[in-house]
Structure formats: structure tokens, C-alpha cells
Amino acid sequence: MNLTARPAFSRILPFAIYIVFLAIASGLVVFQELGHLRDWDSRWLYPIKVGAVLVALIWLWRHYSELVLPVSAKATDWVIAAITGIVVFVLWINLDQGWATLGGDTSGFNPGSEDGQINWLLVAFRLVGAALIVPVMEELFWRSFVLRWIDNSNFLQVSPAKASIKAFIITAVLFGMEHNLWLAGILAGCAYGWLYMRSNNLWIPIFSHAITNALLGVWVIRTGNWQFW
Numbered sequence: 001m002n003l004t005a006r007p008a009f010s011r012i013l014p015f016a017i018y019i020v021f022l023a024i025a026s027g028l029v030v031f032q033e034l035g036h037l038r039d040w041d042s043r044w045l046y047p048i049k050v051g052a053v054l055v056a057l058i059w060l061w062r063h064y065s066e067l068v069l070p071v072s073a074k075a076t077d078w079v080i081a082a083i084t085g086i087v088v089f090v091l092w093i094n095l096d097q098g099w100a101t102l103g104g105d106t107s108g109f110n111p112g113s114e115d116g117q118i119n120w121l122l123v124a125f126r127l128v129g130a131a132l133i134v135p136v137m138e139e140l141f142w143r144s145f146v147l148r149w150i151d152n153s154n155f156l157q158v159s160p161a162k163a164s165i166k167a168f169i170i171t172a173v174l175f176g177m178e179h180n181l182w183l184a185g186i187l188a189g190c191a192y193g194w195l196y197m198r199s200n201n202l203w204i205p206i207f208s209h210a211i212t213n214a215l216l217g218v219w220v221i222r223t224g225n226w227q228f229w
Contacts, residue, residue, distance in 0.1 A: 001188060004008065006086060007063065007145075007155065007156050008145060008149070008155070010063040010064065011061040011064075011140045011141055011144055011145040012104070012141065012145065013060065014053045014056040014057050014137045014140065014141070015059070015138065015140075015141035016053050017049075017056055018049060018053050018137060018224050019224050021045060021048070021049035021052065024045065025042060025045050025049075026096065028042045028045070030042045039155075040116070043109065043110075043111065043119075043122055043146060044122070046109065046122075046126060046129065047122075047125040047129070049129075050125070050128075050129030050133045050134070053133055053134075053137050054133050055132050057133070057136060057137060057140075064140065064144075065156070066140075066144050066201075066202040067136075067140075067202060067203065068071055069225075071103065071201070071203045072198060072201070073145075073201045073203060073204055074199075077126075077195075077198075077199045077201065077204050078207065079202070080195070080198075081195055081199075081204045081205070081207045081208035081211070082207070082208065082211055084191050084192075084194075084208045085207070085208040085209065085210070085211030085212045086211065086212075086214070086215065087191070088184075088187065088191050088192075088212045089186045089216055091184055091187055091188075091214045091217040091220070091223060092181060092184045092188065092212065092216060093216070093219065093225075093228060095183050095184040096181060096227075096228070098142075100178075100181060100183035100184065101181055101182065102177070102179055102180050102181075102182050103180055106180055106227055107109050107227060108118070108205075108225075108226040108227040108228060108229040109126055109224065109229035110226040111126065111227075112140075112226075121126055123221060126217065126229060127217040127218075127221070128213075128215070130213040130216070130229075131210050131213045131214035131217060132210065134213060135206045135207075135209035135210040136206055136211060138175075138204045138209065139192065139196075139202055139205050139209055140202070142171055142174070142175050142192075142193075143160070143171070143192060143193060143196045143202060143205055144191065144196075146161070146170075146171050146174065147163050147167050147168065147171045147196065148160065148163060148167070148204060150163075150164070150166065150167035150170055150171065151163060151164050151166075151167050159200065160196045160197050160199075160200050161197050161198070161200050162207075163193075163197055168190075168193050168194075168197070171189060171193055171224055172186050172187075172189030172190045173186055173189070174189075175188070175189030175192075176188070176189055188209075191208070192208060193205070195208055200208035200221075216228060216229075217229070
């Protein structure tokens with residue numbers, strides 16, 4: 001049985017790798033708090049994580065029929081996606097109230113050392129991962145797979161434009177719950193889902209998602225609000 005040829009598997013695996021690394025990171029924090037692994041800088045797990053996701057995406061790329069190049073999309077779709085990405089970014093940095101977050105306060109991904117020096121290699125890995133790799137991985141899982149699978153297990157037969165309201169809402173909520181800023185995440189899920197259904201092209205929400213993450217990364221670097229990372 002060739003699992004890689006299964007449409008669901010090829011869209012789930014990169015996301016699953018990402019989640020497994022998040023669990024590993026949480027476990028390492030516990031070990032460090034117990035006094036173990038004192039010399040291990042857990043921030044370097046992020047480059048390993050996005051690298052593993054990238055390898056999976058490259059390995060499975062031939063199975064992503066919705067990402068076949070060249071991209072066929074209207075100019076207005078790209079413009080609307082860009083504007084939507086900017087709006088989501090603005091919402092994201094303004095919806096950080098306590099009631100709109102999960103797990104309480106978080107220090108986020110802080111690439112600085114105790115003496116205040118920024119590790120720019122870590123910054124580069126984080127920015128590239130968030131802006132170029134994560135949007136592809138998440139949109140393949142949440143929009144291409146989950147949004148359509150809720151309506152039909154044979155999800156490749158479902159046109160994004162015909163996805164149900166139920167699938168749209170469930171996917172947006174689950175996407176939001178994946179993030180610390182759950183309310184901002186739900187609104188982002190609604191925005192990216194709407195773009196996918198409107199354009200019938202997965203590259204459009206990927207582009208919008210990438211703009212959001214890139215703007216967020218640049219803003220975090222400029223302001224030092226690492227908790228948003």
C-alpha cells in the first residue's frame with residue numbers, strides 16, 4: 001500500500017510533523033525546568049521542525065494537484081488576498097487580550113540572549129519558516145483537506161466554492177484553537193477559508209497567509225514583541 005499516494009496522508013503528514021515537534025518542544029521545557037538539558041537551547045528546535053516539514057512537502061509535492069504550476073488566478077484575487085493578509089495581521093496584533101488567548105501569557109520565540117544580543121540566524125530561520133513554509137503546510141491541511149473532508153471523505157471531488165457553511169465554521173474554529181491567540185486565529189481561518197472558496201485556488205490563501213506571517217515577523221523584530229512569535 002502506497003500511503004504517499006493517498007490524498008489525505010500527503011496533506012496530513014507535514015502538519016502532523018509540525019504538531020509532533022510542538023509536543024517535543026513542550027516536553028523539553030519540562031525537562032529544563034526539572035534541571036535537565038540545561039545546555040540545550042530549545043530555540044534551535046524550530047529550524048529542525050520547519051526543515052522536517054519542508055522535506056515532507058518536497059517529498060509529497062507531486063501529490064498536491066491543487067498546487068500545480070503555473071498558477072492560474074485573476075489579478076483581483078491576488079490583490080484581495082494581499083489586502084486580507086494585511087487586515088489579518090492588524091487584527092492579530094490587536095486581539096491579544098487575556099480572554100482572547102489560550103494558555104495564559106507566553107514569552108513566544110525570543111531570539112535574544114541574556115545580554116540582549118539578537119541571534120539573527122535564529123531570526124532568519126523563524127521568519128523564513130513562518131512566511132514561506134508554514135502557510136503552505138497549514139493551508140494544505142486546513143483548507144485543502146479539512147474544509148472539504150468535512151463535507152465528503154473523497155475531498156478532492158469537492159469544489160472549494162461549494163464547501164458548506166458547517167465545514168467553513170468548523171475549520172475556522174479548529175484553526176483558531178491551534179493558536180495561542182484563538183480569536184485572532186478563528187478570524188484568520190474565516191479569512192483564508194473565504195479566499196479559498198472565493199478563488200477556488202489554494203495559492204490565494206497561501207499568499208494571504210504568507211503576507212500575514214511576514215508582516216507579523218517584521219513587526220515583531222522591529223518592536224521586540226516576541227510573545228507574538
